[in-house]
Amino acid sequence: MRKPKITNTIRRLRFDANEMTQKDLADKAGVSRQTIAAIEKAKYTPSLELAFKIARVFGQPLEDVFICEYLD
Template sequence: MSKHQIFNNIRKLRFHANEMTQQELADKAGVTRQTIVAIENGKYSPTLELAFRIARVFNTPLEEVFIYNPEKMIDNEKQ
């Protein structure tokens, strides 16, 4: 399964959480800021544990943070 099939709303969620910085999110999730940057840019798919930790920081269900959408990837490839 390609990591590019997984998308996320972290940037939007950070904005709605009083414009939380990447560093603040990283500290709360227990990772480095570079990892948050990589996740936001779709360069890294986190483990299930980290995905849950990030969702818990925003106090939202996992599905609102990460979206599995293989069709979107196929559309992108066609374009």
């Protein structure tokens, strides 16, 4: 089975949302700023619930925030 690579557009979405800080997003999603930083850097994959919360903060569909690519 191929391993998925999950990337995201959170940094760009934060910038487009009046330069929202990681802390602001973290507060709205109910997690720590460090968690948001790790997700942005693709060092941590969020739970499905958290991924939906983050997408909802930006008013975007999940697949516009998180991109899943399969690597060989």
